[in-house]
Amino acid sequence: MNTREKFLPIRKGLLEFVLLNVVAGEKLYVAEMLKRLAVTDFATQEGTLYPLLSRMRREELVDYEWQESESGPPRKYYKLTATGQRTLQELRDYWQQINSTITELGR
């Protein structure tokens, strides 16, 4: 089992945190998010992303608005809500804390 495999469940669990980061910068639609994640270790697919985004919207972490596109039908552009901003900050702090714990344990 290599490193990537070992971390598979962890990467899965981190996906929500990763998505909050991705939409924190700018409003994005799903195809753009997928393209951004595709080049990282967090590459994922529509089948995973849509259910996750819908849950995050139910929890009022993200919201979307419809925007016309030059080609094809209007698209859902996702962005962070105020709650989402706050949650992202909390998650980032916690992530930092975990990181430093691991580093310190290794000393």
Place this chain on the structure above:
Amino acid sequence: MLKVVTANLNGNAYQIDETGFEALRGYLETARAGLAHNPDCVEILTDLEQAIGDKCDTFLGQHKNVVSEAEMAQILREMGPVESAPDPAAAAAAETSGEAQTTTAAVAPVQPAPIRRLFRLPEKGMLGGVCAGIAAYFNVDVVWIRLLFVLLTLVTGFWLLVWLVALFVMPRAVTPEDVALAHGAPFNAQDVINRAKKKYDEFRGEHEPTVRRAATDLKHGVGNFGTKLRGMGSGMRRSAQSRSIGTHTSRQQPGSVSYGAQVLAGISLPVLSAVSAALLVSFLALFLLLTSANSVIGWIPETWLPMWLALALLVVAYLVVAAPIGIVRRASHRYANGGSQFGWASALDAILWLALVGAFSWAVYQFIPGVSEALAELFGAAARPWFV
């Protein structure tokens, strides 16, 4: 000519050929079942339909207005399995009550996978998971496949080679998705049976004649090569024998050899055995490194040299070097035994050879970088050689 079905994907009509349409319907039905308890089920399905429609658009143009089965399969592969996002509240509850987090977490992930793939399943197999993968593919108990392989190997050793090749050619199932694909996702029982039957028939129709022909060709080729080598060997033995008989007196029985030759052969045998064992172990190590890491201690095969050809060259090189040494060893056995084909010298030498193979394997495993990793990769992390 194929029948075309028109599908309504989120308000837009798409023409898809019939088999592709069936795959799409299977995907969406599985998704619907998986999202049954999700309050946003309808919205997610609409999003998925829209995304599939967008992907279809990339395949369609002015002079192409039907999505083919292969294109639909690719689209559904890109979409990936629809997983109902686990409810973190439920997961947290499970964690505090000390249960495994995954057990209560909402609905189990649903696989779309109208496609079945041949994977190795090392976790389920005894050695490399080849038989387990084949069993999963054809949906039969793995014991039957193992029995078949063992019986065929007993009849013709050739099948051991088939197993070895399969070990390297079949990709290893890594993610849970791979494992699901190896079994194929049953979205309804009849469909699975039909698909397996169809796939099997196709496979038989397309590949069996060629596979069988290749197998017989290979067997004949190897057989001829072996016969020639044996011929060469006995020729050498005969000439050696005639020389010894010619130079020595009638005191000796026909077929026996002089004491000097016996001692000489006795000294050269261990050396020959060491060379032969080293050759075998280095051949196996090189084969392993080439197939697993795509490189041998820093050397990466040139781009014009495909992997199968590099492996074939390696096998040929090994045979060319090992065969003459084998012949000389056999001849030396005869001398060391005092003229007979079997004797205490042969027995001792066989034991020595086995011990040397063991020792060299251990050394290679310990000291050649990449070998232990390659073995772990091949057989799964749990499998460690007994000598470590």
